[in-house]
Amino acid sequence: MRALSKACLLLSGSLCAVALAASSAQAIGDEENRQPSTGPSGNANGGTLTASATTTSIKVTQVSGSGSGKSPKALAPVDPNWEPPACWYEPVATPEQLKAAVDRLKKGGELVAVTPSLSWGEELMVTQYEKGEARTSDSEGYKNYNIGQDGQFWRGVINEAREDDAASYACDRTLFWQDANTLPDNDHAPTPEVLAAYAYDKIKVPGTEVELKPAAESKVNLPTWAWLDTATFQEVKVRAELEAAGVWAETTAKPVALHLDPGTEDAETYPSSGDCEINADGSIGTPYTKGDAERTPPCGVTYLRASGGAPYPLKASITWEISWEGSGGAQGDLPDGTFETTQDMTVREIQAVNR
Incomplete structure (x- = not known):
């Protein structure tokens, strides 16, 4: 009450x-x-x-982006106090x-x-x-x-x-x-800033899994490549407008980085920090091509021990940079947002055949 x-x-x-x-x-x-x-x-x-x-x-409109596509997900602010x-x-x-x-x-x-x-x-x-x-x-x-x-x-x-x-x-x-x-x-x-914050809370980003090669099963000491291409990884813009007051704001979430957590200490990430930066074309990482199996990926992970009875939970956290602009020329930034997915990775020993 x-x-x-x-x-x-x-x-x-x-x-x-x-x-x-x-x-x-x-x-x-x-x-x-x-x-x-x-x-x-x-x-x-x-x-x-x-x-x-x-x-x-307040009227909320999805202006651009694929957040309204398959399995859209809400963002979690990086700042826990926001x-x-x-x-x-x-x-x-x-x-x-x-x-x-x-x-x-x-x-x-x-x-x-x-x-x-x-x-x-x-x-x-x-x-x-x-x-x-x-x-x-x-x-x-x-x-x-x-x-x-x-x-x-x-x-x-x-x-x-x-x-x-x-x-x-x-x-x-x-x-x-x-x-x-x-x-x-x-x-x-x-104010436009209030509407921008309201729009932030309405942003839905695509729940797309990170592309992996090998996809669900890898070998010990074999690099696993990870990437996101521009076709499925685009900025999302949401507009909030209070027409009766003549106030509006558009809040934009732009993907800027991918962080990989292999789910075990027995692994190496690339880069070593696990933070894969965005490329100039808006993609992250590089798609695997035939012949890349022995190369070090710009974004990926190498498992050093077999997963045993349970797969490793490979976590991929995508960072989205949040900015806004509104009526009267107002503009600003809001805390970055993150979206995390977990993909099971089974890792096996490479079997040698003796003759």
Whole structure:
């Protein structure tokens, strides 16, 4: 259960209610354009949808890359302390839409959600948004719902990936007005950087296994070549856009390195660090060709002992460099991401035949 906001604590219990579930309050604004949530999403009711604290209007689009192909996988940030934004503010209703929501409330409709966790009844909504009388010290009154003014009413949204985090409580400002083409002067405004971080959390990279030769079975002291070609190893770009606020960001994941862990100490990697750098053409390593069996691969591993009863778990960790650009010329970097695959390698002794 989310805690009561300060506004609710200052008022009579008969005048406000906390949205304990998605179906506790009605949504406002253009719900058809809002992104569905994998969490509670509510139900249709009188032409609107019930409110969800994790329903966002941010539109996410796969711009390029093969992350939407076979078995796409999420990236794990290299920085263990990095997290996507816990919450942010979004425009949710025009003056006319807010008035319509209150009109439905006057006819016995559901409460109106004014924060992700708090909903108000008729008296509070009419007093603050129709009569223009602020009910709390940290809110404003809006005469006749600000009809005729250019802008929208905004409300906090919780990132469904972090809805159980204490940080998601931070976007608890009561439904407020924001002039058109401006962003709130608040740490939780939906800036391009916030959208870039949101897009990062949505990136899916191709779950492609590293090409190996020999593929699944090798011999002791025989080099195993490893590589990734440009056809299956391309950058992935995701766009996050909050159209109603005129803000967007595109986050790009670019593959830059491959790290090999042979799964045993009885092995040598190439290079010795196990870090295979990306080539000028975007590939990693060099494909094996006939006659390369005795050569040292630029990217690969040589096993020095047979695997015995169980194969060695050869781990291949791909590093993706993350950058972004957004509206207003904004740009920056985010922590690198990694994706790890494990491939079983059976290693046998080379059998000699005596005659």
